[in-house]
Amino acid sequence: xxxxxxxxxxxxxxxxxxxxxxxxxxEMHEYPTPKNLNYWWNFGSLAxxxxxxxxxxxxxLSMHYTAHVxxxxxxxxxxxxxxxYGWLIRYIHANGASFFFIVVYIHIFxxxxxxxxxxxxxxxxxxxxxxxxxxxxxxxxxYVLPWGQMSFWGATVITNLFSAIPxxxxxxxxxxxxxxxxxxxxxxxxxxxxxxxxxxxVGVVVLHIIALHRFGSNNPLGIDVRGExxxxxxxxxxxxxxxxxxxxxxxxxxxxxxxxxNSMGHPDNYIPANPMVTPAHIVPEWYFLPFYxxxxxxxxxxxxxxxxxxxxxxxxxxxxxxxxxxxxxxFRPIYKIMFxxxxxxxxxxxYLGAMPAEGxxxxxxxxxxxxxxxxxxxxxxxxxxxxxxxxxxxxIGKPVLGGGNGIPAPAPAAAREKP
Amino acid sequence: MADNNDxxxxxxxxxxxxxxxxxxxxxxxxxxxxxxxxxxxxxxxxSTTEFDVSGVQEGMSVSVVWRGKPVFVRHRxxxxxxxxxxxxxxxxxxxxxxxxxxxxxxxxxxxGVCTHLGCVPLGQxxxxxxxxxxxxxxxxxxxxxxxxGRIRKGPAPTNLVxxxxxxxxxxxxxxx
Numbered sequence: 001x002x003x004x005x006x007x008x009x010x011x012x013x014x015x016x017x018x019x020x021x022x023x024x025x026x027e028m029h030e031y032p033t034p035k036n037l038n039y040w041w042n043f044g045s046l047a048x049x050x051x052x053x054x055x056x057x058x059x060x061l062s063m064h065y066t067a068h069v070x071x072x073x074x075x076x077x078x079x080x081x082x083x084x085y086g087w088l089i090r091y092i093h094a095n096g097a098s099f100f101f102i103v104v105y106i107h108i109f110x111x112x113x114x115x116x117x118x119x120x121x122x123x124x125x126x127x128x129x130x131x132x133x134x135x136x137x138x139x140x141x142x143y144v145l146p147w148g149q150m151s152f153w154g155a156t157v158i159t160n161l162f163s164a165i166p167x168x169x170x171x172x173x174x175x176x177x178x179x180x181x182x183x184x185x186x187x188x189x190x191x192x193x194x195x196x197x198x199x200x201x202v203g204v205v206v207l208h209i210i211a212l213h214r215f216g217s218n219n220p221l222g223i224d225v226r227g228e229x230x231x232x233x234x235x236x237x238x239x240x241x242x243x244x245x246x247x248x249x250x251x252x253x254x255x256x257x258x259x260x261x262n263s264m265g266h267p268d269n270y271i272p273a274n275p276m277v278t279p280a281h282i283v284p285e286w287y288f289l290p291f292y293x294x295x296x297x298x299x300x301x302x303x304x305x306x307x308x309x310x311x312x313x314x315x316x317x318x319x320x321x322x323x324x325x326x327x328x329x330x331f332r333p334i335y336k337i338m339f340x341x342x343x344x345x346x347x348x349x350x351y352l353g354a355m356p357a358e359g360x361x362x363x364x365x366x367x368x369x370x371x372x373x374x375x376x377x378x379x380x381x382x383x384x385x386x387x388x389x390x391x392x393x394x395x396i397g398k399p400v401l402g403g404g405n406g407i408p409a410p411a412p413a414a415a416r417e418k419p
Numbered sequence: 420m421a422d423n424n425d426x427x428x429x430x431x432x433x434x435x436x437x438x439x440x441x442x443x444x445x446x447x448x449x450x451x452x453x454x455x456x457x458x459x460x461x462x463x464x465x466s467t468t469e470f471d472v473s474g475v476q477e478g479m480s481v482s483v484v485w486r487g488k489p490v491f492v493r494h495r496x497x498x499x500x501x502x503x504x505x506x507x508x509x510x511x512x513x514x515x516x517x518x519x520x521x522x523x524x525x526x527x528x529x530x531g532v533c534t535h536l537g538c539v540p541l542g543q544x545x546x547x548x549x550x551x552x553x554x555x556x557x558x559x560x561x562x563x564x565x566x567x568g569r570i571r572k573g574p575a576p577t578n579l580v581x582x583x584x585x586x587x588x589x590x591x592x593x594x595x
Contacts, residue, residue, distance in 0.1 A: 060455055082460040085451035243441075 004029070027213055032231035033238055034219035036396050040114075041217060042245035043107040048205060049246060050100045055198050057093040058142075065145065067191035069184045072147035073272045091261040092253075097139050098264045099253050101287035104132065113339050115327030116218040122319040124211040129315045131204050136288070138197040141190040143285060148269035153282050155182045155190070161295075164305040181275060222328025223392055230396035281356065289353030290346055294372065296357045297365035307369065314376045321376055323384035331390045335383055342375045467595035469587070472526050480543045482531060485594045489531035489539055490582055491555075492592075495566060500524045502553065503567035513577045517567040520581055528592065529568040530582045533557040535575035540564060555579070 004025035006012045015021040064083050066075040079086035108128070111117055117125035144155045159176045163169040178185030216225060225231055232238075256263065264286060268279045284292050291308050298304035314321075329336040349368045355361040468485040475481050475494040482489040495503075503517040504524075521527045533540050535557065541547040542555035542564075550556030550563035552571045557564075562573030569578040584594040 056452070060452060064455070064459075078459065078461060082462075084454040084457050084459060086455060086459070088451050089455060 028239075029233065029235040031213065031234035032216065032225070032228070033234050034217055034225055034230060034396055035232045035237075036219050036221060037217060037238070037241075038220050039241075039245065040106070040110040040220075042242055043103050043110060044212075045242040046103045046245060046249055047100065047107055050096060050103055051198070051201060051205065054093065054096050054100060055202075057089050057096065058195070058198065060089050061093055062191075062195060065191075067145070067188050069147060069187055069273070072145065072187060076146045088257070091257045095253065095257050095261060095264060097142065098285070098287065099249075099256075100135065101139070103249070104135065105287070108132070109343060111218075112342075113329045114218055114220060115222050115322070115324075115329070117319045118322065118327050119319070120215050121211070121218065124208060124214075125319060126316055127204055127208045127211055129312065131201055131208060132315075133312060134197055134201045134204065138194060138201065139285065139287065141194040141197075143269075144187065144190045145194060146269060147187065147273045149271040149273055149277075149279050150266050150269040150282065152182060152273035152275065153278055154284060155186060157282065158284075159186075161305050161308075164302040166302070183275075218327060219396060220328060220330065221393055221396055222326060222331065223396065226395045226397075283354055286350065286354070289351075290349035291353075293349040293353035293365045294369045296353075297362070297369040307373075311372060314373070318376065318380075322380040324387065324389070326389040326392065331392055332383070332387055333390065334387045335380075338375065338379055338383070342372075345371045345375070467593055469591055469593050471591050473590035475526075477525070482543055483594070485530075485582060490594055491527070491529040491531040491543060491568070491579075493527045493529070495521075495525055495527055499553065499566040503565060503569075506565060506567070506569070510571075512570050515567075515569060515578055520567050520569070520578070523586075527566075527568065528581060528584055528594070530580040531555075532580070533559065533562055533575055534570065534577045534579065535560055535562055535573070540579070 004022060006015055006021060011021055061079065064075065064079045064086060066072060076090070079090050081087075083089075111125065111128070140154070140158060144151045159173055159182065162176060163173045165172060174180065176186070177183065178189060216231075219225075266283065268282075271279075283289070291311055294311050295304045295308040298307045324332060324335070326332055329339050345368050348364070349372065352361055352365045352368060357365075466486055468483060468490070470483045470490075470492065472492055472494070475492055477494050478496050480491055480493040483492055484490075500517070500521075503521075506517070508514040508516065517524070531539050531543075536559065538557050538559035540555035540557040540562070542549040548556045548558075550565075550571075552563055552565035554566045554568060555564040556562070557573065557575065560574050562575035563571045564575075564579055565571050567578075568581075570576070582594050584592045587593045
């Protein structure tokens, strides 16, 4: 836990007055990290790097983009055809959004499996949910900017969600539009906000990291670090591991950018926006599909919108719904199964969100939506009471060897909470 | 790991190899990010301009837009040509003969951008100040150009630039 050995006198002079080098050494070099992290712990740093990629390519694209209904579509086509490497930069940005969500969703499900949201990391988790919400808003507004058919009708449908609010709904929608339909004022403000929000995300990410470094990472065993024998320094062990994960990630991303750049987009967005004609089948980007399925599953307009927002809001209170004292699903036999069932439910919702809202798909959407909320509101609190966890290892350093059979399993919450 | 004499190890090799690969990758992605700042294909496609000089009357000057900048096309009078030809090369900060600058003496084609810091010199309109040598005068920092567009006085280091151009017929020039 010593400070860095600064040999360069200039560095030392600066560090004495502005201790950035000490800070970086403390937080990115010696930062003690559980030594048993598996590859699912790569996705936090991957998300951070993806955010940087999105901001760099986004700033470049904005140098060539024109936020006006008469020029937006053509300026995007100019980026694709005339600007040097514009096709590459735009494809990185467009596919980067999808990869950002892939990485973040894996990061979230990692947290769900290993109980990373539990005390003392509740605020860390909630800041993450805030980042998810900001990402969704940013991605949605970014998708509007090319001003194709999907941009226009996506913007129309999503802004109309707010019309479900009783009494003031219509006024709010007019306020969002800056007019009586999605038009130039809407495009201008979306561009402004699409540029702003990523920097707000950076700010929340900083808070997320501060909260993370308060208690350090959770780990696959879900037990607390008990001393230096349980940790290794962040550098070089996890910097190298993160770099390796990054190179695998970038290889996959490059393969998509170069060979399948439109696989996650929708061809209708290469048709300029036409306020007079709605495409026959409009779908949001894939990363919104589960929430879109929940929206459509509810037959009432207001309740559908509320259910959609509640699907994310429930994540905020997750640390208080799951009362089990054991973090990692490895030691929770029932939760471990229910986690995979829940993951399957989310995949099913994604699929159903892309299907037309008719026949069997409506029925399945409703079942999956009910299960989504059942998992959080009924199952998790119930499991906290009825599930008997397996016995936890004594420490990270000695998960099996040298010392009896580990500590006894914590009793179920019901037994424990009796006075 | 086998010990060897020069203290280098396989681990050193892996370090150098991976840092080199990362640096190469960074350079490969840096280039597109920088090159996008260069003129785009549609900008380059607009890089030539054609102009019919027969419409310019004697004593008259016309400004033509080429690559977003003014090109001065001046149909010089006999007096102006004589004045330009008479100048002593030793008097010029940037010596150049008038014949080199205007292959067809009556039609002078210049890039209308002061070589000091890029302002557009005055002298195209009859009412403009033309400077002490009767050519052009840059109001920004006081550079005087003669009737051949050569710098005579002021901070500009060189003569007004002659853009690349050629006659593609008797009276039509293609600039660029």
